[in-house]
Amino acid sequence: MPKPSQSPPLSKRDLGQEPGGSDSGGSAVGAGGCLILVATPIGNLGDISARALEGLRDADLIACEDSRVTGKLLRHAGIDTKLVAYHDHNAAEMRPKLLGRIAAGARVALVSDAGTPLISDPGYKLVQEAVAAGLNVTMLPGPSAPIMALALSGLPSDRFLFAGFLPPKSAARRGAIQEAARAPVTLIFFETAPRLVESLGDLQAVLGDRPAAVARELTKLFEEVRRGRLSELIAHYKEQGPPKGEIVLVVGPPAEDAATEADLDALLAGALQSMSVKDAAATVSAATGRPKREVYARALELGRGGA
Ligand code: SAM
Secondary structure: OOHOOOOOOOOOOOOOOOOOOOOOOOOOOOOOEEEEEEEEEEOOOOOOHHHHHHHHHHEEEEEEEEEHHHHHHHHHHHOOOEEEOOOOOOOOOOHHHHHHHHHHHOOEOOOOEEOOOOOOOOOOOHHHHHHHHOOOOEOOOOOHHHHHHHHHHHHOOOOEEEEEOOOHHHHHHHHHHHHHHHHOOOOEEEEEHHHHHHHHHHHHHHHHHOOOEEEEEEOOOOEEEEEHHHHHHHHHHHOOOOOEEEEEEEEOOOOOOOOOOOHHOOOOOHHHHHOOOHHHHHHHHHHHOOOOOHHHHHHHHHHHHOO
C-alpha cells in the first residue's frame, strides 16, 4: 500500500475542476460541493488507489457503512477525515443532511465496507437525489468483486448480467435464476459459503449444466477461482465440504446451439404423440440439454393444449 505521503496529490484537473478535466457529459466536479464515490479494497489494502487516498484525505466528510471498518482503512493510511454513518438503517434520515452539506459547498466522500459503493451496497438513492438536485457527483473507481470474478472466470465477458445476491430460500432462488436464464449472457451472483452447494444445485436445475466459476476470497491470501461445469463444481464442494470466505458465482451463457423455444415445442409435440409427459420430458431434456424440470413443465402445458 503506498505511504500516504508518497501519494501524488489529487489535482484539480484529476477531479475535473479545470477545463479538459472531464468530457462534456455534465458530471465534471466544479469548485464547491461534490459527492465523491470512492471504491476501497475488497480484501487487500494495497488495492486502494492513490486518487482514492487523496480524495478521502481532501474530503470534508466521509459517509461510510461502518465506521469501524472504514476507520481501520483510514488509520492505516494516516487519514483523519471525519466519518459519518450512512447505511440501510439511517439512509433516509441522513440523505437530506448529506445533500444539504454538498449544496453548501462540502466535499462528501461515500465509501462502503469494501469494494465499489452502490454495487449491492448503499449509495444508489444518494446519487439519484444528488443528480436530481443538480449537485456534482464524481467517482474515484477501483476494486469490485463481481468484475474481478468475471475477468478471472474464463467465461465470455463481452456481455453479462450482474444479479446481486441470490435469495436464501430455494423457491425464490429458482425464481431469480429463472428470470436471469433467458438472457444469453454470462450471469454473476453473490452467494455465501454455507449456501454454495444448494445454490449451485438450483442453478443446474434451472439453467442446465452450464460452465461456471466459483471465485472466492478475491485479492486475499487464499484467493481461489474454481472453474468447471455446474455438475463438476457441485461434486467438488459436496466432497470437500463448504468453502470458507466470500464468494462470487459466475455462470456462462447458454450454448449457442441450445434449442430455442420453438425447437423445444416441436420436439415435445413429436415425443408426446407416443410417450407419457414424463418420458417425453426426459427424452427431450436429454436431447437438448435443457433442464428436466423446465422441459417437464412445458410438456405439461403442451399436453393440456397450452400455447
Ligand atoms: N460493493 C462490493 C463490491 O463492489 O465488490 C460488494 C458488496 S456485497 C455487500 C458483498 C459480497 O461481495 C460478498 O458477500 C461476496 O459475495 C462478494 N465479495 C466481496 N468481496 C469479495 C472477495 N474478496 N472475494 C469474493 N467475493 C467477494
